[in-house]
Structures are given as C-alpha cells and as structure tokens.
Amino acid sequence: MEIAVKINGEQHRHDVEPRTLLVHYIRDTVGLTGTNIGCDTSSCGACTIHLNGESVKSCTMFAVQADGEELLTIEGLAASVNATDGQMHPMQEAFRSCHALQCGYCTPGMVMASVSLLEENPNPNEQEVRQGLEGNLCRCTGYHNIVKAVLECAQGGAK
Amino acid sequence: MSIMGTRVLRKEDPKFLTEGATYTADISHPKLKGAVHAHFVRSTMAHAKILEIDTSEAASQPGVLAVYTAQDIPESVAPAPVMVPVFPPSMMHRPHLATGSVRFVGEPVAVVVAETPAQAADAADLVFADYEPLPAAVGLAQAETDNTVIYEDVGSNTAVDFKNMNMVTGIGEEDIFADCEVVVEHDLINHRTAPAPLEGRSMACVWDDGRLIVWASTQTPHGFRDNLAAVYGLEAENCQVIAPDVGGGFGQKIGITADEIVLPWLSQSLNRPIRWTETRTENLTACGHGRAQLQKVKIGGSQGGQIKAYRLQITGDAGAYTGLGAFLPFYTHLMAPGVYNFPKVETTAKSVVSNTTPTLAYRGAGRPEATAAIERAVDLFAAECGLSPVEVRRMNLISKDSFPYTTPHGTEYDTGDYETALNLALEAADYPALLEEQARRRAQGSVKQLGIGVSVYVEITGGPAPGGQEFAKVEITPEGKAKVYSGSFSHGQGHATTFVSVAADQLGMDIDDIEFIQGDTDLVAEGTGTFGSRSFQFAGSAVYDASRSVVDVAREIAAGLLEANVDDVLVDAEADGFHVAGTPAVAVSWAQVAGAAQEQGKKLMHEGQHHANCTYPFGAHVIVVEVDTETGQVTVPQVVTCDDSGTIFNPNIVEGQRHGGIAQGIAQALTEEVVFDEDGNPITSNFADYGFISAAELPSFKLVPLETPTPHNPLGAKGIGESGAIGATPATQSAVVNALSHLGVRHIDIPLTPERVWQAIVDATAQN
Numbered sequence: 001m002e003i004a005v006k007i008n009g010e011q012h013r014h015d016v017e018p019r020t021l022l023v024h025y026i027r028d029t030v031g032l033t034g035t036n037i038g039c040d041t042s043s044c045g046a047c048t049i050h051l052n053g054e055s056v057k058s059c060t061m062f063a064v065q066a067d068g069e070e071l072l073t074i075e076g077l078a079a080s081v082n083a084t085d086g087q088m089h090p091m092q093e094a095f096r097s098c099h100a101l102q103c104g105y106c107t108p109g110m111v112m113a114s115v116s117l118l119e120e121n122p123n124p125n126e127q128e129v130r131q132g133l134e135g136n137l138c139r140c141t142g143y144h145n146i147v148k149a150v151l152e153c154a155q156g157g158a159k
Numbered sequence: 160m161s162i163m164g165t166r167v168l169r170k171e172d173p174k175f176l177t178e179g180a181t182y183t184a185d186i187s188h189p190k191l192k193g194a195v196h197a198h199f200v201r202s203t204m205a206h207a208k209i210l211e212i213d214t215s216e217a218a219s220q221p222g223v224l225a226v227y228t229a230q231d232i233p234e235s236v237a238p239a240p241v242m243v244p245v246f247p248p249s250m251m252h253r254p255h256l257a258t259g260s261v262r263f264v265g266e267p268v269a270v271v272v273a274e275t276p277a278q279a280a281d282a283a284d285l286v287f288a289d290y291e292p293l294p295a296a297v298g299l300a301q302a303e304t305d306n307t308v309i310y311e312d313v314g315s316n317t318a319v320d321f322k323n324m325n326m327v328t329g330i331g332e333e334d335i336f337a338d339c340e341v342v343v344e345h346d347l348i349n350h351r352t353a354p355a356p357l358e359g360r361s362m363a364c365v366w367d368d369g370r371l372i373v374w375a376s377t378q379t380p381h382g383f384r385d386n387l388a389a390v391y392g393l394e395a396e397n398c399q400v401i402a403p404d405v406g407g408g409f410g411q412k413i414g415i416t417a418d419e420i421v422l423p424w425l426s427q428s429l430n431r432p433i434r435w436t437e438t439r440t441e442n443l444t445a446c447g448h449g450r451a452q453l454q455k456v457k458i459g460g461s462q463g464g465q466i467k468a469y470r471l472q473i474t475g476d477a478g479a480y481t482g483l484g485a486f487l488p489f490y491t492h493l494m495a496p497g498v499y500n501f502p503k504v505e506t507t508a509k510s511v512v513s514n515t516t517p518t519l520a521y522r523g524a525g526r527p528e529a530t531a532a533i534e535r536a537v538d539l540f541a542a543e544c545g546l547s548p549v550e551v552r553r554m555n556l557i558s559k560d561s562f563p564y565t566t567p568h569g570t571e572y573d574t575g576d577y578e579t580a581l582n583l584a585l586e587a588a589d590y591p592a593l594l595e596e597q598a599r600r601r602a603q604g605s606v607k608q609l610g611i612g613v614s615v616y617v618e619i620t621g622g623p624a625p626g627g628q629e630f631a632k633v634e635i636t637p638e639g640k641a642k643v644y645s646g647s648f649s650h651g652q653g654h655a656t657t658f659v660s661v662a663a664d665q666l667g668m669d670i671d672d673i674e675f676i677q678g679d680t681d682l683v684a685e686g687t688g689t690f691g692s693r694s695f696q697f698a699g700s701a702v703y704d705a706s707r708s709v710v711d712v713a714r715e716i717a718a719g720l721l722e723a724n725v726d727d728v729l730v731d732a733e734a735d736g737f738h739v740a741g742t743p744a745v746a747v748s749w750a751q752v753a754g755a756a757q758e759q760g761k762k763l764m765h766e767g768q769h770h771a772n773c774t775y776p777f778g779a780h781v782i783v784v785e786v787d788t789e790t791g792q793v794t795v796p797q798v799v800t801c802d803d804s805g806t807i808f809n810p811n812i813v814e815g816q817r818h819g820g821i822a823q824g825i826a827q828a829l830t831e832e833v834v835f836d837e838d839g840n841p842i843t844s845n846f847a848d849y850g851f852i853s854a855a856e857l858p859s860f861k862l863v864p865l866e867t868p869t870p871h872n873p874l875g876a877k878g879i880g881e882s883g884a885i886g887a888t889p890a891t892q893s894a895v896v897n898a899l900s901h902l903g904v905r906h907i908d909i910p911l912t913p914e915r916v917w918q919a920i921v922d923a924t925a926q927n
C-alpha cells in the first residue's frame with residue numbers, strides 16, 4: 001500500500017506492507033534510526049515521536065495509519081524550533097546540561113515525550129513530570145536528571 | 160587548572176540528543192549490504208526431552224534461506240570457552256542450540272534465517288518441536304531437594320559447594336554464638352531480577368576474506384572477540400569485534416551468549432552477512448537474570464547491642480547452565496560481615512542448577528545480596544534487643560582508624576569512614592524530625608505510616624582480590640592533538656568525557672583536542688571492558704599513566720626546543736604545550752613538540768596495562784517510605800544517600816551512576832521480580848508484566864558527597880557503578896518494616912508488594 005508521510009518537514013512516499021509498524025517504517029524504510037525500539041508491548045516509550053504535534057509511541061501504530069500525516073522525530077526536533085546551526089531544541093539543551101542521559105537509548109523517546117508534556121502543561125510540578133513520563137522507561141538515570149531537565153526547561157520558558 | 164572535580168558536560172551527548180546514538184541495529188555498513196536476518200526458535204518447556212524438531216514447513220516459507228537445529232552445526236564450531244571453570248563439565252558446557260533436551264523456557268532449539276526479520280519471525284512460529292516433558296526443578300527451594308535432578312551424570316543439582324574448595328569458612332566445631340545473650344536467626348529471600356538494559360542483545364556479522372567482522376552490543380568487546388576466535392579457531396587478528404554505541408548492559412552483556420555464538424556460522428554457511436536483534440521477550444527470558452539467592456542469617460551478641468558473631472549461609476540459583484551467576488555466592492561470602500567489626504564470622508555458599516534462565520552478574524553481582532543479608536540481620540538483632548537500629552549500627556561499625564582492615568574471614572578493606580557516611584546521611588535526611596513525624600503518625604493511628612530505613616554498606620569493586628587491569632594508549636598526532644584509546648568500554652558511563660579529561664589534565668590540552676577511541680578490537684590492542692565498577696579505577700589510571708609517560712618524553716623534546724633543563728619544563732595548559740618554570744612567556748606548543756618529535760624520530764605514544772588492587776567503596780542510605788496500612792501500598796517520599804567512591808573526577812558522571820543504581824535498588828525492593836510458575840513458565844516475560852520501575856514510583860534523590868581516596872591507584876578512585884543498587888534495596892526494605900514495627904512486624908520479604916505488606920499487617924494485628 002502506498003503512503004505519503006511528512007517526516008521532519010520532508011515528504012516521503014513509500015509502498016509499505018499493511019502490517020508494518022510505524023516505528024519499523026521510520027527506522028528501516030526511511031532510515032531515521034534515532035527512534036529506538038525497547039519492547040514488544042508498547043510499554044517503554046523508546047519509540048516516542050510526534051504525530052501531528054502530539055507524542056505517540058510509534059510501535060502502537062501501523063505505518064499505513066500515518067498516511068497523510070505529519071511526523072516529527074528526534075532528528076527533526078532542533079530544526080522544528082528553527083534552532084540555528086549547532087543549536088538544539090531547549091529540551092535537548094536541558095537534557096545535556098542536566099546530564100539526563102547515559103546510554104542514550106531511551107533519550108530520543110524521552111525528549112520527544114518531554115517536549116509534548118510541556119506543550120500540554122507548560123508549568124508542571126515535579127509530580128506532574130513524573131506522572132507524565134510514566135510511560136517512558138529509562139534504565140540508566142533513575143529518572144532524577146530527566147525530571148530535573150524537564151523542570152529546568154519549563155522554567156526556562158521553553159515549549 | 161585541573162579539570163578534576165568539575166562538571167564537564169559529556170562530549171557524546173550532542174549526537175545522542177540530535178540524531179540518536181548508533182546502536183548495533185542502526186549500523187549500515189557497506190559490508191552488511193544484503194544481510195539476512197536470524198530468528199531463534201525457543202523452548203516452550205522448562206525441562207523436556209527433544210523427540211523431534213520439524214523444520215520443513217518453516218523452511219518452505221517465502222524468504223526463508225535455512226532452518227537449523229543443533230545437529231546441523233558442525234563440530235568445528237567449538238564449545239565456547241568457560242568463564243569460571245569450577246562446575247561439573249556438563250553444566251558448564253552449554254550447547255550452542257539445545258541438544259537432546261531443553262532445560263529452560265527460552266533456550267534456543269532452532270534458528271531460522273530469512274531475507275527479512277518479519278519473514279524469519281513468521282517462519283520461526285512454524286518450527287514444530289516435539290517434546291517429552293520431564294519434571295522441572297523450579298525455584299531454589301525445589302531445586303535444592305534433588306527430587307528432580309537436571310543433570311543425571313552429575314547426580315545432584317548442586318553445581319558447586321564453595322566449602323569443598325576451601326573458598327568459604329564453613330561452620331566450625333566451635334559454637335560461635337556460645338557467649339551471646341541474644342541470638343536471632345532468619346531465612347531471607349533475595350529474589351531474581353532482570354537487568355533489563357533498554358537495548359537488548361544485538362549483533363551483525365560478515366566474513367570478509369577469511370576474517371570475521373562483528374558488530375555487537377557488548378560490555379566487553381575484547382572478551383567477545385576472544386570467545387568467537389576460540390569457537391571458530393581464528394587468530395585474534397582475524398576476528399574484529401566492533402561495539403558501537405551500546406544501550407546499557409548492567410552485567411547482561413559481559414562475555415558472549417549461546418545465541419550470539421552461532422551467528423557467524425550461519426553467515427558462513429549461507430555466505431551472507433547476517434543480523435540479529437533480540438526482542439524484549441527474548442531478553443527477559445533467554446538472556447540472563449540477576450540475584451536469586453536464599454540466605455540463612457544468624458546473628459548474636461549482648462543485650463546491650465554489641466554483636467559478637469554472624470553466620471551467613473548462601474544458596475544461589477545458577478539457572479539451567481552454570482555461568483557467572485553460579486559463581487556469585489562466593490562474592491556474597493567475601494562481603495558477608497559488611498561494615499561491621501564482628502569478631503566471628505562464618506559463611507557457607509553453594510550454587511544449585513534449576514530449570515530456569517541462567518543467572519549472571521547483574522549490577523552489584525553478589526554484593527547487594529551480602530549487604531541485604533547483613534543489614535536485615537542487624538535490624539532483626541536490634542529489634543530483638545529493643546534498641547535503635549541506628550545505635551546498634553554505630554556501636555558495631557569498623558572505626559575510621561582501623562584501615563586497612565581485615566575481616567575475620569579474610570577480606571582486606573582499603574579505606575573507609577563508615578560512621579561519617581552514616582552521620583552525614585542521617586543529618587541530610589533530618590533524622591530527628593523524621594522520628595518525630597513517625598511518632599506523631601503512630602500516636603494518631605494514621606492510615607499512612609512513616610518508615611525510616613537505614614543501610615550502611617561496603618562493597619568490592621574491581622575485584623575479587625587482588626584486583627585487575629586495563630589497557631590504555633595515548634598518542635600525540637602530528638598536529639599536536641591527542642588520541643586516547645581505552646580497553647574499557649563505555650555503554651553509558653561517559654568514558655569519552657571522563658577519560659579524555661584525565662588525559663587533558665596531564666597533557667595540558669583542551670578536551671576538544673583529544674579524540675577518544677574504544678570498542679573496536681582492530682583499533683584498541685587489548686581490553687577487558689566495563690563491568691564490576693572497574694572502569695575509572697583501572698582504565699582511568701591506565702590513561703593517567705600513559706598520559707604521563709607521553710608527557711615525560713614530550714618534556715625532554717620541549718627542553719631541547721626551549722634550551723632549558725628538562726626539570727624546569729612544565730606542562731602549560733594556557734600555552735597548549737610547555738613553558739620554562741618562572742618564565743611563562745618562553746613556551747612551545749604541542750604542535751611544535753610533535754613536529755620536533757617527528758624530526759628526531761621519537762614517538763609521542765605510550766601504551767600499556769595498568770594493574771591495581773581492588774577497592775572497597777562504602778556508604779549509607781536513608782530511605783523514607785509511607786505505607787498505606789489499609790492497602791499495603793508503599794510510596795517513597797525521600798531518599799538520601801552518602802556514597803563514597805574515593806576521589807571524584809566528574810561529579811555529573813558519578814552522581815548519574817548513583818542515581819541509576821539507587822533506582823534499581825529500590826526497584827528490587829518494591830516492584831521488580833522475575834517470576835516463573837511451578838512448571839517453569841516465565842510469568843514476567845515482557846515489560847507489561849515485569850515491574851520495571853518508572854519515574855512515577857520514585858522521588859528525586861538527595862546525594863551527600865564524601866570522598867575517602869584509596870591508596871590503590873594514582874587517581875584515588877574507587878568504583879561507583881553499583882553502589883546505589885547495593886545500599887538502596889536493604890534501606891527500602893528496612894523502611895517498610897520500620898513503618899510497621901509498632902504493630903509487631905519484624906520482617907517482610909522483598910519485593911514488598913502491596914499484597915505482601917498488607918498480609919504482614921493483617922498477621923501482626925491478628926497476633927496482637
């Protein structure tokens with residue numbers, strides 16, 4: 001089945017099998033491997049991307065369901081806020097300055113989920129951040145610095 | 160100015176944050192073009208005879224190139240070398256694919272190779288294995304009885320009794336508890352948990368003109384290479400292992416697993432590059448688990464709280480084959496008496512096989528089990544004496560001035576200051592205020608009771624004694640920049656930042672002028688890898704040594720250029736080179752020195768192994784819980800830890816290690832447990848069923864700094880990777896019991912599920 005999807009501002013057209021998961025399409029067909037796969041039960045959030053501006057676990061959808069939609073992955077996040085060359089999205093900057101990543105495997109999904117969390121609730125308290133990220137698992141950081149990064153990003157007025 | 164102690168941001172992060180790291184499944188290398196995909200068929204029985212495996216239907220599926228079972232693999236694919244050769248041969252020598260029988264659910268019995276991952280997975284479902292079920296020995300209590308013997312040739316499920324090897328004290332003739340007024344005994348469970356790195360195992364390989372090239376998600380690239388070279392009869396230089404970015408390990412990716420070993424043969428026999436990435440279910444059922452011990456503790460002393468004797472009896476669950484996990488009860492023995500100066504200590508330790516996933520060295524590997532046992536025992540003893548658990552600890556801690564300290568059973572601790580760690584943690588938690596709040600809630604009969612848990616621990620890193628080694632190479636490029644090569648392997652630990660900082664400090668260079676190279680056995684001559692909290696102390700020291708050796712040569716060259724005495728030539732970070740003492744204006748740059756070195760035919764390079772003794776980090780955790788007495792639900796409002804790992808180079812990295820460890824420690828106490836049903840079927844085979852701890856179940860952590868350097872390495876550093884996981888489990892358990900102690904609760908097994916906690920409350924209330 002042929003689908004047309006806009007990913008990170010760029011139009012893509014591909015013939016995909018109806019059963020192909022969106023995450024596999026993004027990784028294997030489009031070749032954007034920043035989005036990771038950490039589970040087989042839609043539990044970990046490593047595959048989180050934005051679909052029409054809202055965060056979604058891309059392993060919970062078929063690629064064909066994204067036909068005609070707009071996707072944003074970690075590779076396009078900085079450009080999506082017109083960050084100038086070498087600059088990152090404020091959430092990416094906050095993750096870096098707070099040392100909110102270690103192995104990096106949860107990171108793209110975690111950053112995408114965090115950006116969307118602040119869009120819904122620009123001024124969350126710690127508990128709201130923790131609840132909001134419940135579906136994104138991290139094995140390395142104990143979440144401490146991730147929560148700190150999100151709160152700092154919120155205080156910086158970033159969206 | 161030294162970078163040491165400053166919060167240098169990680170060099171690897173910009174890439175990780177903007178395009179994502181490059182993990183094994185992300186590798187697109189020209190040599191992997193046209194790669195086929197493997198999918199393993201795994202046993203659905205915990206213990207059974209294999210009668211027949213019918214692969215015909217699977218083999219005829221679209222895209223399928225081949226389906227193999229054990230009998231297809233030629234003998235030339237040798238058995239994997241054994242990591243710790245102290246077990247009966249049949250238990251140690253695991254077949255590449257199950258042969259004759261299966262011994263745990265998840266054991267690979269066949270493998271399908273197809274053009275796409277989906278085709279391979281689909282076809283794998285069509286491989287029919289006919290089994291004759293055998294009784295399964297599941298769980299330690301059952302396996303230990305030998306009612307069901309898994310290895311008939313051995314005749315018993317005991318894989319090793321360390322007493323027979325004189326590696327533990329055993330129980331002596333003399334009753335060590337004879338002069339104790341108070342004696343407490345208890346059985347403890349240190350249940351099975353899953354390391355669960357967010358990236359599972361993944362591998363790709365290709366044969367290139369007789370050379371094997373492998374990309375693998377591993378903590379030990381050189382060990383991985385050595386294993387494959389041994390299995391395939393290759394010279395080490397004909398096997399290249401490249402570990403790209405790796406998404407966590409926690410002990411699960413030390414060495415190599417059976418599944419990974421067969422992939423080069425598949426590639427060879429089909430003459431195609433091959434890829435394999437396990438699913439989460441495979442990771443949770445087939446790769447390996449941690450902990451899994453039953454312990455008996457006995458502790459005795461005076462009514463006033465002076466502890467005189469301690470006995471720890473350990474039975475470890477090796478799972479179906481004896482790997483590293485089967486050896487870990489020995490580590491538990493090593494650290495049995497923890498931070499206390501008990502005059503008498505006795506230990507027994509053995510490992511038993513069972514029809515479950517083999518165990519391995521999960522974060523802490525034997526030491527969390529030791530700490531959990533002794534800390535629980537001390538709490539039980541304090542309760543029996545009617546004394547404060549904090550006071551009893553203080554009374555029995557090894558004092559600051561007794562280091563180096565040798566325990567009665569022979570472990571020599573380097574440096575420590577346990578009481579200060581305890582005091583700092585209690586102070587930061589405001590212990591008096593917590594006690595007051597606890598008393599208030601008790602008096603009010605609040606539904607939510609407050610519990611304060613305390614643990615003090617010491618562990619062994621880079622062990623066992625005498626210690627270990629790691630390789631480093633530092634070289635100066637013709638442009639006057641540097642390259643640092645390490646045999647250690649960061650899979651999240653930030654070597655690219657920390658090790659480069661160590662070199663930058665010695666070389667007087669900017670960290671951005673230093674390139675870091677790891678994880679490619681063609682580029683890094685030797686290596687051991689990252690596990691056991693060993694990296695910074697051994698590998699950091701190796702980088703330090705190599706940098707200094709390079710500086711020695713460079714100073715001589717600089718002295719020539721500056722026409723000065725070499726003793727007067729100093730490294731000058733400002734000048735990116737060297738100057739003469741007292742006259743900073745008279746300087747030469749690294750580039751000039753590099754140029755001169757080339758002209759003089761001198762090499763600005765040093766490589767070598769740094770050997771060092773193991774070290775003993777320590778600390779104290781204070782964890783506060785709220786227990787809902789109506790539902791048994793536990794929440795954790797406060798965590799304070801003081802973890803001393805000697806000299807701290809980059810506080811960000813060290814704190815990050817502590818955070819991750821603390822979370823995993825609390826997870827073991829509260830939410831995470833690998834469960835099998837009585838037939839050996841895994842119940843927690845995915846992230847929907849396994850209680851992987853989330854952000855919502857944890858608070859932020861308050862970390863108290865303390866630095867007691869070790870004399871064992873030039874950096875003064877001890878390991879930090881596992882400390883958090885060691886202190887947090889017993890402190891959490893202690894907190895929950897403490898919350899309910901006024902009801903008469905003395906002990907609840909981990910994990911402290913609401914059901915278990917609720918039951919303990921009901922039982923205690925009924926008894927009163």
Ligand code: FES
Pocket residue numbers: 036037038039040041042043044045046047048057058059060
């Ligand atoms: S891979 Fe999508 S939630 Fe885990």
Ligand code: FES
Pocket residue numbers: 100101102103104105106107137138139140141357406407651
């Ligand atoms: S940084 Fe490793 S899983 Fe989050």
